[in-house]
Amino acid sequence: MRELQRALADINAIRSQMALETQFRGYGPRSTAASGLLALLVAGGEAFWQRSHASTAEVFLAVWLTTAVAAASFSILETVIRTRRMHTVLWKQKIQMAIEHFMPSMVVGLMLTVVLDRVAPAQAWMLPGLWQLTFCLGIFASCRFLPRPMFAVGLWYMVTGLVCLAFGGVEHELSPWCMGIPFGIGQLLIAAVLKHGTEHELEEKRA
Numbered sequence: 001m002r003e004l005q006r007a008l009a010d011i012n013a014i015r016s017q018m019a020l021e022t023q024f025r026g027y028g029p030r031s032t033a034a035s036g037l038l039a040l041l042v043a044g045g046e047a048f049w050q051r052s053h054a055s056t057a058e059v060f061l062a063v064w065l066t067t068a069v070a071a072a073s074f075s076i077l078e079t080v081i082r083t084r085r086m087h088t089v090l091w092k093q094k095i096q097m098a099i100e101h102f103m104p105s106m107v108v109g110l111m112l113t114v115v116l117d118r119v120a121p122a123q124a125w126m127l128p129g130l131w132q133l134t135f136c137l138g139i140f141a142s143c144r145f146l147p148r149p150m151f152a153v154g155l156w157y158m159v160t161g162l163v164c165l166a167f168g169g170v171e172h173e174l175s176p177w178c179m180g181i182p183f184g185i186g187q188l189l190i191a192a193v194l195k196h197g198t199e200h201e202l203e204e205k206r207a
Contacts, residue, residue: 023145024083024094026079027146029190032191036186037184040184106138128168129178
């Protein structure tokens with residue numbers, strides 16, 4: 001019985017190692033591009049709304065957290081479907097690997113949001129920049145099993161996050177464009193990298 005359990009454990013370890021050493025093809029360019037367009041549309045709508053309404057941190061958080069949940073829902077759905085199709089044998093290990101690499105940065109971003117909202121609401125203007133920095137950490141952590149150009153996307157989010165913190169500190173205002181432009185362009189860049197990586201892989205198989 002112990003030998004059987006040890007053999008099963010060895011098989012799981014081998015599968016986990018194989019999952020780490022092969023490129024993850026579960027992230028879908030369609031849902032990622034859609035999330036980028038959604039960020040730009042929401043930013044435009046919020047900027048138009050602010051012309052005749054006073055902006056508050058509560059409204060800003062509600063709008064962008066709802067947007068993030070909607071975008072993440074579509075992305076998770078496409079990721080699960082693609083992973084099961086592209087990684088038929090190792091799809092569970094691939095999903096677990098993606099969660100382990102990206103989820104910590106998302107949890108940190110959520111905790112920062114709760115702390116600033118509860119303890120220092122006057123510093124809520126920092127959230128867009130902090131969200132971008134935590135997102136870039138998730139990308140950097142996932143670069144090992146994604147196409148190489150994804151590292152440049154991580155740099156994009158790092159730079160935009162620092163820029164938002166640097167210039168946002170002048171007026172201490174929550175601008176919708178501090179979310180729309182970085183995440184809109186950033187997600188479109190991710191979609192382009194994923195699409196190019198998939199096409200390049202198919203060309204290599206044909207050759």
